[in-house]
Amino acid sequence: MSTKNKKVMVVGGGIAGLTAAWELSRFNIDVELIEKTPFLGGYAIQYCCKATDECRQCGACTVEAMLKNVVDEPKIKVHLSTEVEKINNSGRISVDLKKSSYRPDSATEGVIRGYSKNNSPLHVIVDKEKCEENPDAVPEGAVELDTMGFSGKLDVDAVILASGFQPFDAEQKGTYGYKKFPNVVTGMDLERIIRENATVVRPSDGKTAQKIAFIQCVGSRDESLGNLWCSQVCCPYALRMAETIKHKNADAEISVFYMDIQNVGKDYAGFYEKCKTDFRFVRNIPVDVFPMENDSLSMRYMNEEDGLCINEEFDLLVLSVGITPGPDNSDLSGIFDVGLNEDGFFAGMDKLNSTSTLKGGIFLAGTVAGPKDIAASMAHAGQAASEVIKHLGVS
Amino acid sequence: MTDMKHTDMEEINIATDVLVLGGGLTGIKAASEIAGSGYKVILVEKDAELGSQKGPESLVGLKEELEALQDLESKITADSNVEILTQASLVSAAGVTGDFTVRLSKGKEVIEHKVGAIVVATDFATAALHENYGLSPADNVLAQSQMAELLASEAGKGKLANKTVAFLVGLAQDGNPLVMERVLKSVLALQEIDGCVAYIYAGDLKVASDGLERMYMESREKGAVYFKLTEKPEIVENGKTISFFDSVARRNIEISPDVIVVEEELRADDLNEEIAEILRINVGPSGFLQSDNAHFFPVRSNREGIFVAGSTREISGLPSAWTDVENIAVEVKDLLGDGKKSVAKNKAVVNEDKCVICLTCYRCCPHGAIYWGDKKAIISPVACQGCGICASECPMDAIQIGGFNDEEITEKVKSGVVSGNGTPRLLAFCCQNSAFEAGEMADMFNMQLPEGLRMIKVPCAGKIDLDYILNAFVSGADGILVMACYPGNCKSENGNTFAQWRVNDAYRMMEEVGLEKDRLCFVGTASNMGSGFSSIVVDMEKRINELGLSPLK
Numbered sequence: 001m002s003t004k005n006k007k008v009m010v011v012g013g014g015i016a017g018l019t020a021a022w023e024l025s026r027f028n029i030d031v032e033l034i035e036k037t038p039f040l041g042g043y044a045i046q047y048c049c050k051a052t053d054e055c056r057q058c059g060a061c062t063v064e065a066m067l068k069n070v071v072d073e074p075k076i077k078v079h080l081s082t083e084v085e086k087i088n089n090s091g092r093i094s095v096d097l098k099k100s101s102y103r104p105d106s107a108t109e110g111v112i113r114g115y116s117k118n119n120s121p122l123h124v125i126v127d128k129e130k131c132e133e134n135p136d137a138v139p140e141g142a143v144e145l146d147t148m149g150f151s152g153k154l155d156v157d158a159v160i161l162a163s164g165f166q167p168f169d170a171e172q173k174g175t176y177g178y179k180k181f182p183n184v185v186t187g188m189d190l191e192r193i194i195r196e197n198a199t200v201v202r203p204s205d206g207k208t209a210q211k212i213a214f215i216q217c218v219g220s221r222d223e224s225l226g227n228l229w230c231s232q233v234c235c236p237y238a239l240r241m242a243e244t245i246k247h248k249n250a251d252a253e254i255s256v257f258y259m260d261i262q263n264v265g266k267d268y269a270g271f272y273e274k275c276k277t278d279f280r281f282v283r284n285i286p287v288d289v290f291p292m293e294n295d296s297l298s299m300r301y302m303n304e305e306d307g308l309c310i311n312e313e314f315d316l317l318v319l320s321v322g323i324t325p326g327p328d329n330s331d332l333s334g335i336f337d338v339g340l341n342e343d344g345f346f347a348g349m350d351k352l353n354s355t356s357t358l359k360g361g362i363f364l365a366g367t368v369a370g371p372k373d374i375a376a377s378m379a380h381a382g383q384a385a386s387e388v389i390k391h392l393g394v395s
Numbered sequence: 396m397t398d399m400k401h402t403d404m405e406e407i408n409i410a411t412d413v414l415v416l417g418g419g420l421t422g423i424k425a426a427s428e429i430a431g432s433g434y435k436v437i438l439v440e441k442d443a444e445l446g447s448q449k450g451p452e453s454l455v456g457l458k459e460e461l462e463a464l465q466d467l468e469s470k471i472t473a474d475s476n477v478e479i480l481t482q483a484s485l486v487s488a489a490g491v492t493g494d495f496t497v498r499l500s501k502g503k504e505v506i507e508h509k510v511g512a513i514v515v516a517t518d519f520a521t522a523a524l525h526e527n528y529g530l531s532p533a534d535n536v537l538a539q540s541q542m543a544e545l546l547a548s549e550a551g552k553g554k555l556a557n558k559t560v561a562f563l564v565g566l567a568q569d570g571n572p573l574v575m576e577r578v579l580k581s582v583l584a585l586q587e588i589d590g591c592v593a594y595i596y597a598g599d600l601k602v603a604s605d606g607l608e609r610m611y612m613e614s615r616e617k618g619a620v621y622f623k624l625t626e627k628p629e630i631v632e633n634g635k636t637i638s639f640f641d642s643v644a645r646r647n648i649e650i651s652p653d654v655i656v657v658e659e660e661l662r663a664d665d666l667n668e669e670i671a672e673i674l675r676i677n678v679g680p681s682g683f684l685q686s687d688n689a690h691f692f693p694v695r696s697n698r699e700g701i702f703v704a705g706s707t708r709e710i711s712g713l714p715s716a717w718t719d720v721e722n723i724a725v726e727v728k729d730l731l732g733d734g735k736k737s738v739a740k741n742k743a744v745v746n747e748d749k750c751v752i753c754l755t756c757y758r759c760c761p762h763g764a765i766y767w768g769d770k771k772a773i774i775s776p777v778a779c780q781g782c783g784i785c786a787s788e789c790p791m792d793a794i795q796i797g798g799f800n801d802e803e804i805t806e807k808v809k810s811g812v813v814s815g816n817g818t819p820r821l822l823a824f825c826c827q828n829s830a831f832e833a834g835e836m837a838d839m840f841n842m843q844l845p846e847g848l849r850m851i852k853v854p855c856a857g858k859i860d861l862d863y864i865l866n867a868f869v870s871g872a873d874g875i876l877v878m879a880c881y882p883g884n885c886k887s888e889n890g891n892t893f894a895q896w897r898v899n900d901a902y903r904m905m906e907e908v909g910l911e912k913d914r915l916c917f918v919g920t921a922s923n924m925g926s927g928f929s930s931i932v933v934d935m936e937k938r939i940n941e942l943g944l945s946p947l948k
Binding site for chain 2: 060065383388
């Protein structure tokens with residue numbers, strides 16, 4: 001069958017959406033890539049490299065490479081700041097798109113910047129008034145957010161939902177004091193801090209953090225929240241970032257508070273052995289955090305050996321927040337008439353065919369269907385592309 | 396490499412049959428998918444029957460798996476595009492992708508076949524860890540597979556009625572989610588049997604796979620008791636009693652189980668090593684057939700056209716093996732197409748007048764892309780990844796890489812050494828996959844960069860000749876950076892290692908002529924770390940400022 005007229009819509013421009021779009025374009029399929037924020041790359045493009053003196057296989061650099069593939073590929077048409085309004089799924093799928101209502105929540109400046117040099121536009125004006133106050137500070141080529149976005153109808157032959165996840169909102173675990181105490185950060189914040197500075201500094205004073213605690217399973221495996229899943233990425237990112245910190249600052253004292261350490265990478269045994277010599281592991285998840293002088297933080301936890309409670313001070317506290325269902329899942333579920341599973345992620349056809357859905361022509365890729373790391377998201381997107389190609393009869 | 400623009404193209408014919416090694420579930424699925432794309436598949440299995448490698452243990456609790464196996468088996472058996480060779484094995488493989496000649500033995504017969512691509516789909520092997528717990532196999536001491544087998548039949552289940560069963564997991568090995576899943580499935584199955592009680596002695600619960608936390612919670616709600624320990628419990632009289640000291644309750648907890656179930660290690664197939672040697676693909680951690688290199692995930696090997704699926708590359712349950720196979724189906728289709736392939740003529744060109752067939756290039760090519768003819772080495776334009784390691788290693792300088800030939804780079808070195816108002820003249824040789832991207836990012840993001848810094852893009856750090864470095868010093872560079880991907884992140888596996896060796900050679904020469912070692916720096920970088928790039932080059936400028944300008948200029 002000819003592929004000339006085949007067109008696929010990919011909803012979401014994170015790593016799964018980028019990969020799915022690029023895989024399809026290799027087969028001469030036209031792709032309409034829809035992204036609700038003004039930038040491609042999703043969360044994964046914000047992550048830092050976690051190499052020490054060797055690569056730790058976090059995969060962050062592969063996101064950069066995939067984004068480059070996509071922006072260089074003429075068969076992929078990117079619609080930024082755009083979201084799906086409704087669809088008509090009879091025969092060809094007719095999708096109504098509208099300008100996205102997405103606005104960055106904490107834009108303290110008038111202009112926001114993408115995380116990759118491959119973002120186009122690289123700078124987006126979110127607050128025109130602020131920019132007018134200081135026009136010299138507005139980078140060349142900056143585009144007004146209000147002018148972005150696509151409204152209109154597109155007819156496509158299949159849709160891949162790749163709208164991703166939402167990092168757990170650490171404010172829901174109020175006793176950790178996230179956003180109240182400056183030196184309590186999430187894993188996501190730490191990724192950005194390292195990405196921007198190539199080193200770890202305390203948000204309160206910009207000084208190097210010496211005594212650092214990671215708390216695992218924040219928002220994951222938590223009955224009180226009803227989050228009955230392991231996010232699968234937090235042990236890997238926490239331990240890899242902790243190794244990065246230790247590599248740059250051998251004097252850093254790092255403690256990891258955990259329930260069960262999950263495997264990290266293909267060479268887990270060797271990596272974990274190194275971690276055990278570099279960090280202190282405490283099998284207990286602390287609950288309460290108290291502010292101390294100099295913006296340090298005190299935590300109370302139970303010692304496994306003797307069952308006694310201990311108070312200890314740290315310079316920096318990292319909450320290893322997990323993966324939770326995307327904020328738009330219930331809307332998209334309604335629009336595309338594809339069900340969610342009991343955890344709120346999209347439900348695939350079955351365990352083996354997890355990228356197909358019960359709805360013909362609608363497919364899933366990446367964390368929209370459950371927690372995944374970068375590599376697993378890319379693999380899942382490849383699987384989705386394969387299923388779409390079969391569905392379209394492309395050869 | 397998508398970055399290179401080739402204009403001079405030619406069309407070649409390639410073989411489109413595909414060899415699949417391994418007739419387990421993953422191999423069967425691979426054969427089915429690839430045949431479904433219209434390619435002829437030869438499926439090779441060492442045993443007498445397909446699908447026999449995985450016993451019933453992997454099927455407990457997942458009916459889909461059993462059904463999937465039966466469906467696929469009948470599908471491929473009926474498919475005229477699939478030739479099934481049982482009790483067969485791979486003897487040799489010559490050539491490159493699009494033109495592999497494989498020899499397969501079946502009994503006394505050896506069959507030769509041309510294939511365009513090869514898929515390795517071996518399964519994992521299991522090994523019970525009795526000894527690690529000081530136990531010996533006995534009627535009351537079962538391996539995880541034996542327990543699963545009992546649970547697979549009604550008769551077996553009958554034997555387990557009213558029994559107290561203790562599981563040992565994660566205390567004799569790190570384990571992984573698949574080991575955990577097998578235990579959780581058995582525990583849940585036991586809970587369906589009258590009077591069964593399950594105790595689980597566990598290290599870390601490896602629940603990092605979809606649905607496992609819920610299975611764990613469900614089994615607990617149904618009465619399974621989990622003891623999370625940091626070391627093995629005390630086991631006496633081959634499993635008669637198990638005890639440990641509970642530090643929180645501050646007392647000894649002792650149980651006398653009827654049956655004790657010992658965890659199993661899941662490891663790479665014994666065949667892997669041999670297959671890797673024949674196919675010239677790299678072996679990764681623990682004997683699995685894929686280097687631990689993020690650029691190869693999910694299914695690529697270091698050689699174009701050779702793919703690795705499921706438990707061949709890491710311990711995989713069926714869902715991830717299925718994912719791998721679908722990815723391979725896409726890769727194979729993209730690679731083989733309709734048997735005609737458009738390739739760049741100038742990707743890597745061997746000069747017949749200079750080549751003496753010394754085979755240096757054959758040996759150093761990380762992609763197995765080079766073979767030889769009567770008069771010169773031949774570089775396959777399909778298999779070649781354009782890294783240029785061969786070109787830099789060639790003692791005769793007989794190889795040139797399209798877009799990166801020596802003359803052009805030498806010219807760039809000369810023009811790149813520029814005076815920045817008395818600031819140090821710095822030259823950075825940058826791998827296009829990492830440092831060059833990071834450098835551009837630092838520039839675009841207005842991060843700090845030395846005024847006298849110029850970047851020279853190379854296809855891989857392995858293309859950085861010793862000559863380039865020496866020429867740069869002669870041209871007046873005050874400082875030189877060789878910026879490669881981190882070890883383990885090179886798309887060409889060891890291009891960065893070659894670069895490091897050449898830098899070490901340069902150090903020796905610099906010492907001889909009295910040039911300070913600090914003027915040359917080898918460093919790992921990542922494409923997404925503009926900040927990292929900036930801090931490296933700023934530090935370099937500081938060091939050169941301390942040394943002063945180059946005495947060679």
